[in-house]
Amino acid sequence: MIITLRNFPKDNILFLIGVLVCMLWIIIAVLSNEIVPYDPLFQTLERRFEPPSFEHWFGTDTLGRDIFSRVLVGSRLSLTAGLLTVLIAGTIGTLFGAVAGYYGGLLDDIMMRVSEMVMAFPAIILAMTITATLGPSLYNTILAMVVVSWPNYARVMRSMVIHVKQNEYVDASRTLGSSKIRTLLKEVLPNSLGPVIVMGTLEFGNAILIFSGLSFLGLGAPPPNPEWGSMVANGMENFGYWWIGSFPGLAIFSVSIAANFLGDGLRDYLDPRLRKTFS
Amino acid sequence: MELLKYISRRVLFIFILILGITSMVFILTQLVPGEPELAYLSQRNLSDKEVVAAFRARWGLDQPLYIQYFKYMENLAHGDLGTSFRTNRPVLVDLKQYLPATIELALVAIIIATFFGILFGVLSATWPNSFIDHFLRTISVTGVSIPSFWFALLVLYVFYFHLGWSPGPGRIGAWSNPAEPITNFYIIDSIIQKKWDILNESLQHLLWPAIVLGTFTMGLITRTNRSSLLETMSMDYIRTARAKGLGKLAIVTRHAFGNAFIPVITVIGLGFGNLLGGAVLVETIFSWPGIGMYAYRSAVSLDYPAITGVALLIAVNYVVINLIVDIIYGIIDPRIRYQ
Numbered sequence: 001m002i003i004t005l006r007n008f009p010k011d012n013i014l015f016l017i018g019v020l021v022c023m024l025w026i027i028i029a030v031l032s033n034e035i036v037p038y039d040p041l042f043q044t045l046e047r048r049f050e051p052p053s054f055e056h057w058f059g060t061d062t063l064g065r066d067i068f069s070r071v072l073v074g075s076r077l078s079l080t081a082g083l084l085t086v087l088i089a090g091t092i093g094t095l096f097g098a099v100a101g102y103y104g105g106l107l108d109d110i111m112m113r114v115s116e117m118v119m120a121f122p123a124i125i126l127a128m129t130i131t132a133t134l135g136p137s138l139y140n141t142i143l144a145m146v147v148v149s150w151p152n153y154a155r156v157m158r159s160m161v162i163h164v165k166q167n168e169y170v171d172a173s174r175t176l177g178s179s180k181i182r183t184l185l186k187e188v189l190p191n192s193l194g195p196v197i198v199m200g201t202l203e204f205g206n207a208i209l210i211f212s213g214l215s216f217l218g219l220g221a222p223p224p225n226p227e228w229g230s231m232v233a234n235g236m237e238n239f240g241y242w243w244i245g246s247f248p249g250l251a252i253f254s255v256s257i258a259a260n261f262l263g264d265g266l267r268d269y270l271d272p273r274l275r276k277t278f279s
Numbered sequence: 280m281e282l283l284k285y286i287s288r289r290v291l292f293i294f295i296l297i298l299g300i301t302s303m304v305f306i307l308t309q310l311v312p313g314e315p316e317l318a319y320l321s322q323r324n325l326s327d328k329e330v331v332a333a334f335r336a337r338w339g340l341d342q343p344l345y346i347q348y349f350k351y352m353e354n355l356a357h358g359d360l361g362t363s364f365r366t367n368r369p370v371l372v373d374l375k376q377y378l379p380a381t382i383e384l385a386l387v388a389i390i391i392a393t394f395f396g397i398l399f400g401v402l403s404a405t406w407p408n409s410f411i412d413h414f415l416r417t418i419s420v421t422g423v424s425i426p427s428f429w430f431a432l433l434v435l436y437v438f439y440f441h442l443g444w445s446p447g448p449g450r451i452g453a454w455s456n457p458a459e460p461i462t463n464f465y466i467i468d469s470i471i472q473k474k475w476d477i478l479n480e481s482l483q484h485l486l487w488p489a490i491v492l493g494t495f496t497m498g499l500i501t502r503t504n505r506s507s508l509l510e511t512m513s514m515d516y517i518r519t520a521r522a523k524g525l526g527k528l529a530i531v532t533r534h535a536f537g538n539a540f541i542p543v544i545t546v547i548g549l550g551f552g553n554l555l556g557g558a559v560l561v562e563t564i565f566s567w568p569g570i571g572m573y574a575y576r577s578a579v580s581l582d583y584p585a586i587t588g589v590a591l592l593i594a595v596n597y598v599v600i601n602l603i604v605d606i607i608y609g610i611i612d613p614r615i616r617y618q
Contacts, residue, residue: 133581
């Protein structure tokens, strides 16, 4: 599962588009404060509701703020939320699933019931309740998303570990005297990571959808920070001015579809069975 | 026998699930700074210690947490989900009122999603890597990545605001009266009472929210169906069928489809479970008076009895749907063993 540049799936156009779009957004997020044409918070009340023009590419919003600048800066919150959620939930879920799958028995049973319980709890309602209770802020929203998404990784990881631990090199490592925990970390874990990485990529898109959905409902990062979901909500309240909600929504869509292209491409690449199709 | 044992284990799990979910919400209620009285009492009353104490006593919030919990479980055992802070009515009554709207919406959504998901999946897998495959895969990946609230906004803007082809938000027009509530399902009620214009109107109101809601699941079903079919296509018996001279479409629909169907059922089942609980955004935008909207309003006003009620309903329903899916597996493929 070593990915090198040489055997990267170059022929998969969609995968390449996914890589490019993700890289573009990351660059935009890092540089946004330097490259925006206008201050995203600056209000020009006499220039409210202006449709897209050469001056304001995406038009202006209810307070006369430049939507293009707000979309660019809005990438910071969404990408941060997406990345942190995937990293934290991915780490917790992977370790949880690895331990459950590797040790098996009663421990596995209990751990899997716990993860099932969290999965059965309706994700968006749990997330809404957590953010409503703790108060809307970037980190509370991330916490809520981590709570609802870690079991996905745990389940995938567990089934991989159960499969991988039957390999002879795992027995060999134990016979050579390495401890259980060392075998798990050194042999089993690295060889089980493939599907979890695919999952993390797909979940990144998902996290951005959930985050912007919560913000749309007013449960994400508080205003006036530009955030895509709350910008779409602003467009919903000002229905006749299509540009207010359309462009931020398009931004969310572009990130989440790019993450999906990326994940699909990685999966095809890591699972050669899917590559051969009868023709 | 094996199946019975399996079912009883799952039913036992439902009880554990109820314990787990109620305790999760109870732990949440203890986290600062979300205090329900902040949401329900005016600024003036909040500074009045007696009013606050009365409020807390009224809802049992002055008791230690474990007593609140035991009280709640005791009531739950009697089929009482408590009283909503917000609506001041028993949560059960609220749920009964909002649930039919959600079921109606979710059912139409899952029917649309299943129909197109299976159709697209079969077409894609029959001609893999063709133009039609790429086109349908683009649709399915769009379906899973488009933000539902943005999609809903576009639909309302284009088809309602601009073209006037679709009715506005809500289950029925603002100037119409629904049929007498018997089941609270507008479609069933209007059929029973033979009010065809109401039926027509309700269906029109249902169509777009259902499409928006079903798009994500449609994408998942297409994707799963396609990859599962392609995996089946590499089997020996498919090669035999091809050697006999059968056409591609006949092979896919007659030989591969049944064998590739199990993962698809899983996705349909999970998808339906998610639709019943995940309709918060779509219901809010389309002013659809369902469980999702109820959940949203309860969550933002820290109405914990209502939140617990909704969560229990959706979670138990989710587990039951999974159980039904598992039982269907065994019927479709008798080789499957339950453990």
